[in-house]
Amino acid sequence: MGQSQSLKMKDLIPELKRIVGDDYVLDDQADLLVYEYDGSIDRGNPVVVVLPDTAKEISQVLKLARLNSLPVVARGAGTGLSGGAIAEHGGIVLSMARMNQILEVNRSDRYAIVEPGVVNLDLSTHVASEGLYYAPDPSSQRACTIGGNIAENSGGPHCLAYGVTTNHVLGMEVVLADGSITWFGDNERDGIGYDLRGITIGSEGTLAIVTKISVRLLRLPEHVKTMLMSFETIEDASAAVTEIIGAGMVPAALEMMDHFCIKAAEEAVGAGYPEGAGAVLLVELDGLLESVEEESEEIEAICHEFSPLEIRVATDSLEREKLWSGRKGVLGALGRLAPNYYLVDGTIPRTKLVDVLKKINEISERSGYPIANLLHAGDGNLHPSILFDERKPGDVENILAIGAEILRICVDSGGVLSGEHGIGLEKQDQMPLMFSEEDMATMSLLKLAFETEDLLNPGKVFPTGAGCGDISQARAIARVGPGAYI
Amino acid sequence: MLEVEKISKSTWLNESELYKCVHCGFCLQACPTYLATGLETESPRGRIALMKAVNEGRLEISNQVMRHWDLCVQCRACEDVCPSGVPYGNLIESTMDHVRDYRRIGLLPRLAYEIALKYLLPNQKNLSVLVAMMDFYIKSGFQKLVRKTKILRLISRRLENLEMMTPALNGEFFRADGHVYQSGMADAEKIQMLTGCIMPLTQGNQMRAAVRVLNKAGKDVEIPSSQVCCGAINSHVGDVEKAKELARENIEAFSKDNIDGAIVVASAGCGARMKEYGPLLADDPEYSSKAANFSKRVIDINEYLIGTQLQPGESGVRRAVTYQDSCHLANVQKVRDAPRNLLKSIQGVDFCELKQSNICCGAGGTYMITEPEMSKKILANKMKNIIDSGADTITTANPGCFMQLQNGIREAGLDVEVKYVTDLLDETYTKK
């Protein structure tokens, strides 16, 4: 098989070069190696990497791929944490890096049309002078692309009040598997027919290649207030979160970090988090000056019920940035506590925070692996990060099992497998935890309605078949390179 | 089954540093070569992935692989944004050192290269002869003829590029002759200054301006005579041994008479290198503590001036000024606000931020000569941003950046002047 494929490849490469230009087709072994990973633990080698510049070129590439039965995997910035951009089954990696233009900003209608390779933060920076911004702000926003955000339906700290990617996309141009180019939705906020826009968002590149996106822009708020509240225990902090939400507050952001995270963040960036606290809450309110003030008073009052060690309010943008710097740097900083960490992403009802965190803590104590808890607490999105050392025999197997156990706890408490990082390769075999055979079959019908050949990002999202945790672990371990665990 | 098992350990890299990289991709948007090409092969994460693959025995070092490493400008912007703290600078320097043996380059270019690195740059006298010859070449009108006829293009593109790079000289050479420039103020503090190797020759006027500003700030400035090149370029291209040798010489030159005041540096690349003499000589039993101590004394001139009571002249200057971060100042020394704040303190300066000011201009030491094509690609983007900024003056903090920006501006035909921050400060005292 290898030979017939390589024979075909010989003809394929010049064809691809004709479509996108010589410089934008990579097939050297070394070059392909650079596209074998994303931000996750998985790896897979494409046969060729193509960097198109237009939807037309993508259309031609897809037609060619179909003719040759080659899988096509779109790639944004490769920051994904579930292996979405990995060419598991070889084939073509379609990098969106060159399609990075902001095509239109319409201030009065508050939308922008961008190419998929535009970096999330670049869009907000670009429209800031118009007093606007693009709300979804994944922590990776400096690097990740809007196209990738669409595929993963990404969220971020400020999605609590403003919603995730799907709430901010009006329409998009796509190339379908057969190479046809069309728009799903428009620049309008509402439309007719099935919500193809909505169904494509979060589909992890398995339904269509997104080539233009019309996004909703919001007005920059009049006032922003950031507060840091520290508590003696993580239970107090979680109870405060539940209370804040229960009181009907919807802050712009409500983040929580436990003592591991506090320690790491302090060492790394010196954000001024109080030492000795069991957990801190980072609360940000924005909007009308008056509503920010009214709500912050109420939130402070609530926190006082849980005997906070300290409540600190940032008074200017510099202090605000300092408070955020710890939160934003904490993931990287965990490397200071242990050589590796494995970040788990799950969501639970916000009333279950205390409960679930207690269970996670029990797992940590029982297994002996420290687990650092980092939460988008406001919307119940947990990121327990298991600290370990891959060089120790057995560690990898153990932490993968722990990760699976944590997810099971999330699902059992009424939660879900992933809050924002997607299923991809990482969790496909855990899908049955949450979905019945029927549920998954219904989902896979959707894919069939879009394309029957299964060429767009095949082998993702759905279980590999065996549907058993052991296989997923074995697979993950086999692909793991030293150090690479998120 | 496990690839991990067949890893053949190569020893040139510090594995605990290398495997800190979790391929998160945060560094992509900081990297000038990635921004210029959109190719991950020309990105920090890609370059590290290649190091890992070679380290794991999954990949042989080939010309293709080396090409990707060579194309790194070593601006170290990636290091600055990396949340995992990957010391990319170390990794690439060790890699460049390691791959020297794999290169199959012609004897002649190699000889020229080695001569330049080992004899010309480190030795101011030798270099000054060369630069004087270039100066004659420019002034004789021969340059105009050459440029007009594009005769060099017939011979080689690379040669033509090199010719375009010939620095325009700015006044007399500034010599490291042991002179102490007096501020004329009572009980002025005495500080020392590094001249570097390129700047005093090509930008003598700017050096003198810097000294005058330091004097205004109430400092007596000594230029120790036995100082040598800081060694940055040597380690850049992988000649770590020579870099260490130069470091030791400088440590001696600046420690005569047991002086241990500030060592002010006007060239960001040199400052960055010298601030890292500590780690560079960490294994040297004789020099390790001396080097660490030396590094603590090194300070960039912008950073230094902010800490003084310097008052810009009242006449001010009337310019729309922007600022291009010099990589080795911003990314390595983490000095970003000081130059901006100095500029803003000058009467009449209309300061505007440059879009992507934190992205390298493509100068990168010898990079503009060795990788002219990529360097130009990077520079083209910079020019676009300069036009957008609307500035009539662009400031920066390193001679390489200074020359690169001058070249770009000349080629793009822009009406923008390149200055150091200290030039503008100096203008506030000298202009009426």
Next chain:
Amino acid sequence: MEEKHLIDGIQPSQGPIYPEDTIELSSALSDITEPGKVVVPVGGATRLQIGAKMPHYDYALDLSNMNHLVAHNSADLTCIVQSGITLRSLQNQLREQEQFLAVDAAFPGEATIGGTLASNAPGYLRWQLAHMRDMVIGMQVVLPSGTVTKSGGPVVKNVAGYDMARLHIGGYGTLGVISEISFKLTPLPPRQGSLLVGFQSENELHNFSEEVFDSYVMPLALTGMNEHLIKTLQIDAPRCRYLMVIRIGGRQMAFDRQLNIMNKMVEQYQDSHTDFLEQNASDRLWEKIRDFRGYGSISSITGRVFSTPTRLRGLLRDMANHFEEIGSTLAVSIQPGFGTMEFYIESLLAEDKTRPTQVIEQIHNIARQNQSHINYEKLPPDLKIGFNMWSQINEGSLGIMRSLRDTYDPDKKLNRGRYLTDKEDS
């Protein structure tokens, strides 16, 4: 035989079915195995008239007994409901915990949540300018075969698996029958009220609404209307040719501030007239606006245009001009924050049968020229024949929509012949 099951004058040939829960719903569907039988899910029957002319149907699957609030997790601001619950019943129960669902539609006493979602019913309430679909966090759907499937869940952030609920919002029950929904809730603002501003010119109306849109005011609802609509609704707004109604809510200080901002703005408009309604009066006014779904007569027309805020200017102007030309009247409301417009025509029926068709074609042209799309909420049955109820959708999207329809309901058991996917059948 219930009158509510009469669609375009057609009755179900086999009569209604009233499932009590999902299991009964599922078995009802799986029991219908005879090929060619057509099932129409029915909620409150407030929007059954939408779509191509009903050709024939066999079963009315009436969900009005599936009317329970399954769970209200008020501390988590989420709830799970059965799809047959009416909007009013749901909102009443949520109000006990000072919460509400930011979804509204006409006739909340009858309209069910399922029908509101399935038919993408228009409403005025736009919390944070979000769409109704943004409140849905999970959904249980029974496929035509009777298979019960779910996606999402009662958590507010979720990317596990495809976002299947999207297919059914605005899907008019053609891919499956919605049986349960999880929602994200909103706390009731402590203070609410509405500002009415009347203008003499269309231009002022647009300028003002753009200013509001551009300010820090975060309206709960915002709608503008022309003279005919003001009169038809009998709103007390003397001397005004155009009226803007802005509903705001929030804590006291924030509320006052928003009101101040708008009152300041109004000062620049010379002939304007303002009025402020406290919560109760405000609520009543909005009910009146919301429940006006057009004129009652059989020959009346109601349409909804999807556009962008600024395109509404041209759209409104061109529509008004056209109706002036043909000497007919048109009642219009616009929702600038959302870029939609609704128009109501009392009657176009004339002796000359071709005229109404021409007018409608002209309206389509106007929409096209203004880069907008039209959807009819109501058309006289005889105009439905041979006329495309559904606005033009691009071929690519339509292709996928048809493919979805074929995949999930290959026999077209649900709502056959009325949705845009079934065009060629009717």
